Amino acid sequence: MLTFAIRRLILAVPTLLFIGLVIFLLLELAPGDPMADQPLTIPPEVREQMRQALGLDQPWWVRFSLWLYQIAVVEPQVLIDHLFGTSFAEGKARIISWQTKFPVMDIIVQRLPQTLWVVGMAYLVGVLIAIPIGIISAVRQYSAFDQIGTFVSMVGFSVPTFFTGVLMIVIFSVNLGWFPSIYNTQLRVTDWDSFLQQLRQMAMPVFVLALYNASQISRYMRASMLDNLQQDYVRTARAKGMTERTVVLRHVLRNSMIPVVTVIALGIPSIFGGAIITEQVFKVNGLGQLLIIAINANDLPMVQTLTFMFAVLIVLFNLIADILYGILDPRIRYD
Amino acid sequence: MTDGAAPVLDVRDLRTVFRTRGGAVHAVNGVSFSLKAGELLGVVGESGSGKSVTMMSLLRLVPSPPAEVTGGAVLFEGRDLLRLPEAELRRLRGGRIGFVFQDPMTSLNPVFTVGYQIMEPLRVHLGLSRRAARDRAAELLSLVGIPDARSRLSDYPHQFSGGMRQRVMIAIALACNPKVLIADEPTTALDVTIQAQILDLMASLREKLGMAVIWITHDLGVIAGIADRVMVMYGGQIVEHGPVEAIFGNPSHPYTRALLTTVPRVRGERPRRLTVIEGQPPLLTAPPDFCTFRDRCSQAYEICDRLNPQRYPVGEGHDAACFLCDPGLAPQSAAPRVAHV
Numbered sequence: 001m002l003t004f005a006i007r008r009l010i011l012a013v014p015t016l017l018f019i020g021l022v023i024f025l026l027l028e029l030a031p032g033d034p035m036a037d038q039p040l041t042i043p044p045e046v047r048e049q050m051r052q053a054l055g056l057d058q059p060w061w062v063r064f065s066l067w068l069y070q071i072a073v074v075e076p077q078v079l080i081d082h083l084f085g086t087s088f089a090e091g092k093a094r095i096i097s098w099q100t101k102f103p104v105m106d107i108i109v110q111r112l113p114q115t116l117w118v119v120g121m122a123y124l125v126g127v128l129i130a131i132p133i134g135i136i137s138a139v140r141q142y143s144a145f146d147q148i149g150t151f152v153s154m155v156g157f158s159v160p161t162f163f164t165g166v167l168m169i170v171i172f173s174v175n176l177g178w179f180p181s182i183y184n185t186q187l188r189v190t191d192w193d194s195f196l197q198q199l200r201q202m203a204m205p206v207f208v209l210a211l212y213n214a215s216q217i218s219r220y221m222r223a224s225m226l227d228n229l230q231q232d233y234v235r236t237a238r239a240k241g242m243t244e245r246t247v248v249l250r251h252v253l254r255n256s257m258i259p260v261v262t263v264i265a266l267g268i269p270s271i272f273g274g275a276i277i278t279e280q281v282f283k284v285n286g287l288g289q290l291l292i293i294a295i296n297a298n299d300l301p302m303v304q305t306l307t308f309m310f311a312v313l314i315v316l317f318n319l320i321a322d323i324l325y326g327i328l329d330p331r332i333r334y335d
Numbered sequence: 336m337t338d339g340a341a342p343v344l345d346v347r348d349l350r351t352v353f354r355t356r357g358g359a360v361h362a363v364n365g366v367s368f369s370l371k372a373g374e375l376l377g378v379v380g381e382s383g384s385g386k387s388v389t390m391m392s393l394l395r396l397v398p399s400p401p402a403e404v405t406g407g408a409v410l411f412e413g414r415d416l417l418r419l420p421e422a423e424l425r426r427l428r429g430g431r432i433g434f435v436f437q438d439p440m441t442s443l444n445p446v447f448t449v450g451y452q453i454m455e456p457l458r459v460h461l462g463l464s465r466r467a468a469r470d471r472a473a474e475l476l477s478l479v480g481i482p483d484a485r486s487r488l489s490d491y492p493h494q495f496s497g498g499m500r501q502r503v504m505i506a507i508a509l510a511c512n513p514k515v516l517i518a519d520e521p522t523t524a525l526d527v528t529i530q531a532q533i534l535d536l537m538a539s540l541r542e543k544l545g546m547a548v549i550w551i552t553h554d555l556g557v558i559a560g561i562a563d564r565v566m567v568m569y570g571g572q573i574v575e576h577g578p579v580e581a582i583f584g585n586p587s588h589p590y591t592r593a594l595l596t597t598v599p600r601v602r603g604e605r606p607r608r609l610t611v612i613e614g615q616p617p618l619l620t621a622p623p624d625f626c627t628f629r630d631r632c633s634q635a636y637e638i639c640d641r642l643n644p645q646r647y648p649v650g651e652g653h654d655a656a657c658f659l660c661d662p663g664l665a666p667q668s669a670a671p672r673v674a675h676v
C-alpha cells in the first residue's frame with residue numbers, strides 16, 4: 001500500500017506539471033490585459049514600465065518557469081518558515097497578485113476559513129444526513145419515506161443553488177427576518193452570542209449546499225445499498241440468525257460504503273473550489289468568490305495559482321479515494 | 336434408522352409464489368414431508384423444480400418481495416416456523432437449523448474474514464467469548480478438511496477456492512450443532528476425496544448428535560449411497576417419495592424412471608444436470624390443476640390434463656403422484672402400462 005501511494009505520488013508530478021502548463025497557456029491565450037483597469041491618462045512609457053514591473057516583458061516560458069519555481073519551492077519554504085520560525089524563503093520573490101500586490105498565498109490563507117466553515121460544513125452535514133437517508137430508503141424501498149426522499153433529492157439536485165439560495169433569502173431573511181442575508185466575514189467568535197450569530201449566518205448557505213450534496217450522495221448510498229441487499233451473502237447472514245440490524249448495518253453497510261466513500265472523497269476538492277455560485281449569492285468571501293474576482297480583474301497569478309491548487313487537490317483526493325478503496329475492500333491489493 | 340420416532344420437522348402443504356412483474360410464478364405447490372431425527376432425506380429433481388425455494392421457504396429465507404409463502408405449516412419442535420415471531424425464528428436459524436446455500440462463490444461476505452463469519456453464529460447463539468469462538472471456528476474448519484485451519488481464519492473469502500468456500504459454508508451451518516441441516520448441493524464444487532470426507536463427517540454427526548439432514552443434489556449416485564429416504568421434486572411438487580431402496584428398486588413415477596436413466600454409468604463421473612429428459616420443465620403461472628409432467632410423459636392420459644394427481648401409496652412408506660398408481664383408475668390405465676413394460 002505504501003509503495004503504491006509513493007509510486008502514485010511520483011506519477012502525479014508530471015501530471016501536475018502538465019496541468020500547470022495547460023492552465024498557464026490557456027490564461028495566456030485568453031483575451032484581456034492586466035493594465036485594462038488602469039486609468040487611460042497613464043502615459044505609454046509608464047505603462048510599459050508597469051508591465052516590466054509585473055514581468056510581462058519576459059517570454060512566456062520564463063514567466064512559467066518562475067511561477068513554477070515559486071509555487072514549488074518558495075511558497076512551501078514560506079510555509080515552513082511560518083510553522084517553524086526558520087528563514088528559508090527570506091529575500092525570495094513570492095507569487096504576487098497583480099490586483100492587490102499582495103502575495104497570492106496570503107490572500108488564499110485569509111479566505112480559506114470562510115470557505116471551510118461554510119462549504120466544508122455543508123459537505124459534512126450533507127454526508128451525515130445522506131448516509132442514513134440512503135440506508136433507510138434502500139431498506140424500505142418504495143415506502144413513503146423512500147418516495148419523499150427520491151422527490152426531495154431530485155429537486156435538491158436539479159434546482160440550481162442560485163435559485164434555492166435566493167428563495168431562502170427571500171423567505172427567511174426578507175419576509176421572516178430569521179437569518180441575515182449577508183455573511184459577515186469580520187465576525188469573530190469570542191463568546192456565546194457571537195457563536196450563535198455565526199451559526200445563524202451560516203445556516204442558510206450551509207443548508208442550500210448541504211441539500212445539494214446530500215441529494216447526490218444519498219442517491220449513491222441508496223443504489224449501493226439496494227445492490228448489496230440482493231447479494232447472496234445477505235441471505236447467508238440471515239440464515240445464520242443475525243438480526244436485521246446486524247444484517248443491514250454490518251454486512252450490507254460495510255459493502256455498500258466502498259463505492260460511496262470513494263465518491264465522497266472525490267467530492268472533497270470541490271469544497272475548496274468553494275461553491276462559487278453559493279458564495280456569491282450569500283456574499284461569503286471565500287475562495288470561490290476570490291476566483292471570480294480575480295478572473296474579472298485579469299489577475300493571472302491569482303487565477304493560475306488557485307486553479308492549480310484545485311488541480312493538486314483533485315489529484316491528491318483521487319489518490320486518497322484509491323487508498324480508501326484498498327483499505328475497505330480486502331479484494332483490492334495494490335502491491 | 337430411527338423408525339417410528341416423532342419427526343423433528345413436519346412440513347404440510349407448503350406453497351410459495353413469486354409475484355414478479357411478468358406475473359406470478361408458483362414455485363412451490365403444496366409440498367408435504369417429514370424428517371426424523373438422525374435421518375438423511377435426499378432431494379432430487381431437475382433444475383427449476385423448486386428444491387431450493389422449498390427449503391428456503393421453511394425458514395422464511397425466500398426474498399420477499401417478490402416471493403411470498405402463501406400457505407402451509409412447518410412444524411419444528413412443536414412450533415410452526417411460518418407463524419413464529421421473527422425474533423424466535425432467528426434463534427433457530429443458524430442455531431437449531433443449519434443451512435448450506437447452493438452458490439458457494441457468492442454466499443460469503445467478501446469484506447469479512449472467514450473466521451469472523453464462522454464465529455458470528457457461535458457468539459450469537461451459543462454466547463461464546465471471542466476466544467472460545469475462535470477456537471471452535473478453527474476446529475470446525477479443520478473438521479471440514481481445510482488444512483492449516485487456525486491461520487486461515489484471518490483470510491478473506493476471495494483467498495479461498497470454490498470448494499474451500501463450500502466447506503466454509505458447511506462449517507458455518509454446523510457451527511452450533513444443529514438438529515436439522517439443510518444442505519443445498521453442498522458438494523458440487525468438491526473433488527471426490529473431499530466429498531467422501533464431508534459425507535463421512537455427516538454420517539458421524541448424525542450418529543453422535545442425532546442431526547437430521549436434508550440433502551439436495553443432482554448426483555443420484557451420492558443419494559443412493561447416503562440417503563435413508565428420497566424425495567423427487569417436479570414443478571414445485573413432490574412427485575415421488577419413499578425409502579431409498581424403493582425409489583431405486585421400484586421407481587413408480589414416469590419422471591423418476593426417466594431420472595434414473597440419466598445416472599452416470601461410470602463411478603465418480605461428474606453428475607450431469609438432470610435435463611436429458613426431452614422437453615422443458617413447466618413454468619407455472621397458476622397453481623396447477625393438471626399433472627405438471629403430462630407434456631413430457633410417454634404415458635399421459637386425458638385425465639392428466641384435467642386433474643393434478645394426489646400422492647398414491649405404492650408401498651411401505653412409498654408414494655407417487657401419478658394416476659398410474661391410482662388403484663381406482665387401474666382398469667383404464669392397465670393397457671399402456673403393460674405396453675410400456
Ligand SMILES: Nc1ncnc2c1ncn2[C@@H]1O[C@H](COP(=O)(O)OP(=O)(O)OP(=O)(O)O)[C@@H](O)[C@H]1O
Binds near residue numbers: 355387618
Ligand atoms: N427470484 C425469483 N424470481 C422469480 N422466480 C424465481 C425466483 N427464484 C426462483 N424462481 C423460480 O422458482 C422455481 C424453482 O426454483 P429453484 O431455485 O427452487 O429450483 P431448483 O430446483 O433449486 O433448481 P436448481 O437445481 O437449478 O438449483 C423456478 O421456476 C424459478 O424460475
Ligand SMILES: [Mg+2]
Binds near residue numbers: 386388437
Ligand atoms: Mg437450487
